[in-house]
Amino acid sequence: MGNIFDAIMVVWDFFAKNILTQPAYFIGFIVLIGYILLKKPWFECLAGFLKATVGYFILSVGSGGLVNNFRPILSGLKDRFNLDATVIDPYFGQNAIDAGIMKTFGRTFGDVMVLLLIAFIANIILVRFQKYTKMRAVFTTGNVQVQQAATAFWLILFCFPNLGRVEILAVMGLILGLYWAVGSNLTVGYTQELTEGAGFAVAHQQVFGIAIVSAIAEKFKSKKSRKIEDIELPGFLSMFNENMVATAILMLGFFGIIMTVLGKGYFIDQKIIPSTQNFFFYIMTTSLQFAVNLAILQLGVRTFVSELTESFTGISNTLLPGAVPGIDVAATFAFGSPNAVTVGFLFGALGQFLMIGLLILLKSPVVIIAGFIPLFFDNAAFAVYANNRGGIKAACILPFLSGVIQVGGSALIASWVGLSKFGGYIGMFDWATVWPGFTMIMKLLGYAGIVVVVVILVIIPQLQYRKDPEGYFLVVEDYDAYAARKVNE
Numbered sequence: 450m451g452n453i454f455d456a457i458m459v460v461w462d463f464f465a466k467n468i469l470t471q472p473a474y475f476i477g478f479i480v481l482i483g484y485i486l487l488k489k490p491w492f493e494c495l496a497g498f499l500k501a502t503v504g505y506f507i508l509s510v511g512s513g514g515l516v517n518n519f520r521p522i523l524s525g526l527k528d529r530f531n532l533d534a535t536v537i538d539p540y541f542g543q544n545a546i547d548a549g550i551m552k553t554f555g556r557t558f559g560d561v562m563v564l565l566l567i568a569f570i571a572n573i574i575l576v577r578f579q580k581y582t583k584m585r586a587v588f589t590t591g592n593v594q595v596q597q598a599a600t601a602f603w604l605i606l607f608c609f610p611n612l613g614r615v616e617i618l619a620v621m622g623l624i625l626g627l628y629w630a631v632g633s634n635l636t637v638g639y640t641q642e643l644t645e646g647a648g649f650a651v652a653h654q655q656v657f658g659i660a661i662v663s664a665i666a667e668k669f670k671s672k673k674s675r676k677i678e679d680i681e682l683p684g685f686l687s688m689f690n691e692n693m694v695a696t697a698i699l700m701l702g703f704f705g706i707i708m709t710v711l712g713k714g715y716f717i718d719q720k721i722i723p724s725t726q727n728f729f730f731y732i733m734t735t736s737l738q739f740a741v742n743l744a745i746l747q748l749g750v751r752t753f754v755s756e757l758t759e760s761f762t763g764i765s766n767t768l769l770p771g772a773v774p775g776i777d778v779a780a781t782f783a784f785g786s787p788n789a790v791t792v793g794f795l796f797g798a799l800g801q802f803l804m805i806g807l808l809i810l811l812k813s814p815v816v817i818i819a820g821f822i823p824l825f826f827d828n829a830a831f832a833v834y835a836n837n838r839g840g841i842k843a844a845c846i847l848p849f850l851s852g853v854i855q856v857g858g859s860a861l862i863a864s865w866v867g868l869s870k871f872g873g874y875i876g877m878f879d880w881a882t883v884w885p886g887f888t889m890i891m892k893l894l895g896y897a898g899i900v901v902v903v904v905i906l907v908i909i910p911q912l913q914y915r916k917d918p919e920g921y922f923l924v925v926e927d928y929d930a931y932a933a934r935k936v937n938e
Contacts, residue, residue: 537876571626793832800852
């Protein structure tokens with residue numbers, strides 16, 4: 450029995466390291482399986498695999514460029530002003546857990562991959578039996594799964610430090626698998642409406658946030674409300690109607706201020722630029738790279754989404770009827786108003802920076818440093834959905850509030866569970882709101898809290914279904930029929 454388990458873990462370790470946690474190959478693998486199940490010729494299967502994989506690599510170049518260019522700038526605020534602070538960023542959070550898990554709980558980071566396996570299997574089983582569970586989305590964003598598995602592992606250990614290894618992994622595997630299935634499922638209807646039936650859901654760090662923002666945004670809708678793309682600016686302001694120009698100018702102002710505050714000396718000391726580099730043109734180049742990387746990201750989305758949508762019908766028809774793939778939130782940036790992405794980022798940043806200033810003013814024991822991933826990917830996505838459902842006011846106000854919540858919620862939970870000691874926390878919207886709530890329930894109620902959290906998650910899709918029984922599965926199976934039905938209502 451032990452040998453069989455060891456063999457399974459070897460296979461799983463290979464799959465997890467080389468495919469599951471490598472989103473480009475995992476998406477390509479899904480497309481390949483889908484086309485095989487559709488009985489496509491071998492060359493179409495190969496072409497689909499390559500196109501999807503390359504498309505995701507293009508998306509990764511864009512999103513990676515955004516993160517890598519600007520993370521050092523935001524982290525520089527911590528170094529420049531000698532702040533003993535916690536950086537809210539999924540990678541800083543993962544590193545903090547890796548550094549502290551043995552010291553704090555006597556556990557190894559290797560258990561995170563076992564947890565990921567259990568949770569992923571739970572997600573698939575829940576979707577397979579969607580007739581009863583009402584869950585329709587499979588979480589496929591592997592790098593995000595690793596970050597979430599690590600953070601969830603820490604939180605459950607904080608609540609139940611004396612629970613055995615098997616018990617911990619079983620409990621957390623169930624809760625995390627439910628979160629992936631329920632959270633991605635919450636985004637299905639809103640994403641189908643945004644993309645006009647593109648056939649995917651969001652599987653990222655803000656899935657509950659997307660549902661909350663989308664629901665609230667609709668309250669902003671009125672006869673007078675206008676979307677960002679409906680506004681034609683007069684005179685010289687008309688240049689802001691062009692997405693690339695608007696992004697370039699706004700990022701030049703935003704990052705130009707931060708980099709000027711840091712000073713040329715900081716970038717020289719960090720060996721980012723040579724002393725001979727003209728600082729003004731370095732600021733220009735770095736800021737304009739934002740528009741470049743955003744354009745690359747959107748190209749990547751357009752390249753792989755169509756392949757994924759078509760091929761997944763093979764999987765949904767054969768293995769997981771009625772299911773949709775949950776993919777990276779960046780895929781939504783190619784839909785709706787392009788300028789919504791920039792608006793969401795800027796207003797989210799304003800909210801984050803104001804809350805950081807408030808923490809410093811109140812002499813909080815935990816000071817937060819903004820990480821680029823929560824700053825951008827949460828709030829840009831919120832603006833895209835909010836603008837689509839409620840117009841420009843919703844696209845400005847809701848990302849701003851999100852920024853405040855990200856910092857405030859992260860400061861509270863990181864301090865409470867002890868992650869602030871190690872300098873990082875995941876910081877994304879769901880992990881500053883939903884997961885602190887789950888942690889509080891389990892910490893206060895003990896084992897009964899596990900039951901409460903599971904029941905909450907199980908009930909959510911049932912309530913979704915009851916709200917619209919006729920359209921619930923139709924929005925996935927036949928979006929055109931769903932849209933026609935909505936028009937006639």
